[in-house]
Structures are given as C-alpha cells and as structure tokens.
Amino acid sequence: xxxxxxxxxxxxxxxxxxxxxxxxxxxxxxxxxxxxxxxxxxxxxxxxxxxxxxxxxxxxxxxxxxxxxxxxxxxxxxxxxxxxxxxxxxxxxxxxxxxxxxxxxxxxxxxxxxxxxxxxxxxxxxxxxxxxxxxxxxxxxxxxxxxxxxxxxxxxxxxxxxxxxxxxxxxx
Amino acid sequence: xxxxxxxxxxxxxxxxxxxxxxxxxxxxxxxxxxxxxxxxxxxxxxxxxxxxxxxxxxxxxxxxxxxxxxxxxxxxxxxxxxxxxxxxxxxxxxxxxxxxxxxxxxxxxxxxxxxxxxxxxxxxxxxxxxxxxxxxxxxxxxxxxxxxxxxxxxxxxxxxxxxxxxxxxxxx
Numbered sequence: 105x106x107x108x109x110x111x112x113x114x115x116x117x118x119x120x121x122x123x124x125x126x127x128x129x130x131x132x133x134x135x136x137x138x139x140x141x142x143x144x145x146x147x148x149x150x151x152x153x154x155x156x157x158x159x160x161x162x163x164x165x166x167x168x169x170x171x172x173x174x175x176x177x178x179x180x181x182x183x184x185x186x187x188x189x190x191x192x193x194x195x196x197x198x199x200x201x202x203x204x205x206x207x208x209x210x211x212x213x214x215x216x217x218x219x220x221x222x223x224x225x226x227x228x229x230x231x232x233x234x235x236x237x238x239x240x241x242x243x244x245x246x247x248x249x250x251x252x253x254x255x256x257x258x259x260x261x262x263x264x265x266x267x268x269x270x271x272x273x274x275x276x
Numbered sequence: 277x278x279x280x281x282x283x284x285x286x287x288x289x290x291x292x293x294x295x296x297x298x299x300x301x302x303x304x305x306x307x308x309x310x311x312x313x314x315x316x317x318x319x320x321x322x323x324x325x326x327x328x329x330x331x332x333x334x335x336x337x338x339x340x341x342x343x344x345x346x347x348x349x350x351x352x353x354x355x356x357x358x359x360x361x362x363x364x365x366x367x368x369x370x371x372x373x374x375x376x377x378x379x380x381x382x383x384x385x386x387x388x389x390x391x392x393x394x395x396x397x398x399x400x401x402x403x404x405x406x407x408x409x410x411x412x413x414x415x416x417x418x419x420x421x422x423x424x425x426x427x428x429x430x431x432x433x434x435x436x437x438x439x440x441x442x443x444x445x446x447x448x
Binding site: 106107108109111112115116119120150151154216229231234238239240242243244246247250251253254257258260265268269270276 | 278279280281283284287288291292322323326388401403406410411412414415416418419422423425426429430432437440441442448
C-alpha cells in the first residue's frame with residue numbers, strides 16, 4: 105500500500121496544470137469567436153473581493169512549482185507575475201510544468217518526512233512533507249484551477265468536467 | 277519516497293469533506309443572519325446549466341465514498357440524494373467521512389495496482405488504482421468542493437481560503 109511521492113506530486117501537479125492550460129485555451133477561443141477582448145475574461149472575478157482569472161492561474165502555478173521544489177529541497181524559480189494575455193498565462197503554465205517535471209526522483213527520497221518552511225505574509229508555516237502535500241499543495245492547486253474554470257464557465261465559456269479532468273488528452 | 281494510499285485517500289478525502297462541511301456551516305449561518313431562506317443558496321448555480329450547490333455536495337461525497345470503497349475492494353454505501361437543507365447535507369458529509377475513515381488499512385494493500393471498474397453513463401471506465409486516485413478521485417472531490425465554495429462566495433458568504441484548507445480546525 106505504498107505509492108511514490110513523485111506520483112502524487114510531479115505527476116498529479118503536471119496533469120492538473122496541463123488540463124488548466126486546455127481550459128484556458130477554450131476561454132481564449134471563446135473570446136475570439138465572440139469577438140470580444142480576451143482581457144475581459146482575464147480580469148473577471150466571481151466576487152468583487154476575489155482574485156481575477158489571471159491571478160488564479162498565477163497562484164496555481166506558484167503553489168505547484170513551490171510544492172515540487174520544496175518537497176525536493178530545491179529552490180523554486182521566481183516568475184514576474186506580469187502576464188497580460190492568455191498566451192502568456194499558458195506559457196507560464198508550460199514553464200511550470202517543465203520545472204515540476206524536472207524534479208529528480210532521487211531528490212524526493214524521504215520527502216514525506218522533510219521539514220518544510222513556507223514563508224507566508226506575517227509568519228513562516230511549518231509542515232512535514234506529507235502534510236504539506238496532502239493539506240496544502242494539492243488542495244491549493246485544485247482550488248485555484250477550479251476557480252479559473254468556474255470564472256470562465258460563469259462567463260459563458262463552453263466547458264465540461266472532461267476539460268478539467270483530462271484537458272486535451274483522451275477522455276477516460 | 278513512498279507514502280501510503282491511506283494517507284492520500286482516506287486522510288486526504290476525510291479532510292477535504294470536513295472542510296467542506298465547515299464551509300456549508302458558514303453558508304447556512306449567513307442565510308440565517310440575513311434572514312433569507314437557506315434553500316436559496318442550496319439551489320444557487322454559477323451558470324444555468326451547471327449543478328446547484330446541493331448537487332455539488334452530493335457529487336463530492338459520491339466520488340469520495342466510491343473512491344475509498346473501490347480502492348479497498350469494498351462496496352460504497354448508496355445515499356438517496358434527497359437532502360433539502362444544509363443540516364441534511366452536513367449529515368451526508370458526516371456519514372461519508374465516517375465511511376471513508378472506516379476503510380481498513382489492510383484492505384488498501386496493493387490498492388495502487390487494483391483494477392478499478394467505474395460504471396459511467398454509457399460505459400464502464402477502467403483504471404489502475406493509482407491512476408483512479410490521482411486523476412479521478414482527488415481532482416473530482418476538490419472540483420466539486422471548490423465549486424460549492426465558489427457558489428457560496430459568489431452569493432456573498434464571507435469565506436476565505438482558510439475555510440477551504442482547514443475548516444473549523446486550527447490555521448496552518
């Protein structure tokens with residue numbers, strides 16, 4: 105009854121981000137087909153004090169690259185948070201997927217017991233690797249990916265759960 | 277670099293559902309405080325052809341109990357899908373959490389390689405246990421939990437990501 109940290113971090117996160125990229129592609133195509141500025145969707149929110157679509161994607165990638173990096177004892181790359189278009193967001197997703205997949209399997213040796221220190225606004229959060237993955241990395245990446253999907257769907261983009269679960273890949 | 281299926285299924289799913297229950301509790305309290313019928317929130321949707329809050333919670337619990345059951349070679353309990361109130365939805369969540377937590381650790385032995393057959397609308401989906409957990413169970417449970425949160429937040433309920441990540445438990 106043992107599975108690898110690699111399967112539940114690198115594989116799971118890369119798959120979630122790749123599906124999110126396919127969801128964004130549909131959002132972009134929708135704006136182009138309806139002839140409205142795609143930036144309207146990038147700035148859309150579900151509530152006035154929630155983050156817009158662009159920020160949801162930025163956070164999903166930040167948590168994924170930070171997660172894969174910290175579990176492997178590596179430094180995550182810093183991105184500038186200056187994306188203005190769907191293409192730029194999808195490039196950010198591709199860069200994140202590449203980084204996540206570059207995690208050496210050997211570096212995840214013992215990751216479940218690694219002491220993780222996560223700088224937060226006013227303090228440092230501390231986790232063991234397993235709890236960090238279970239309760240922080242995975243829930244956060246799916247939360248922000250789903251929120252991106254929800255913003256697009258709420259704004260009329262034709263999406264189904266197949267897009268979220270398998271993206272451009274074959275259906276189950 | 278090995279972690280247990282138990283940690284990534286039973287523990288992860290029970291935690292997600294428990295947090296969802298805390299999110300629903302805030303939704304209910306919001307309706308009571310504003311003196312409107314809580315059923316308005318239960319029927320709320322983010323788009324006319326998306327599922328309302330009640331159905332999002334029902335699906336999150338279905339995937340969680342089905343996931344824990346199939347990985348362990350057990351039969352999931354059937355629920356009637358007749359919840360009419362926040363209290364009834366939270367009871368459904370509590371029953372699901374109890375069932376998920378009742379999974380014997382020994383029954384998850386080898387679960388990652390188990391052949392999973394999942395009856396879908398028009399065919400039977402087939403997975404190995406690990407892929408079923410990674411690509412179906414976990415993404416679906418977080419998708420529907422996040423959608424429930426999004427529906428409430430969109431309707432003015434004061435929620436923050438802390439509610440989603442740690443529910444009524446202590447913050448990280």
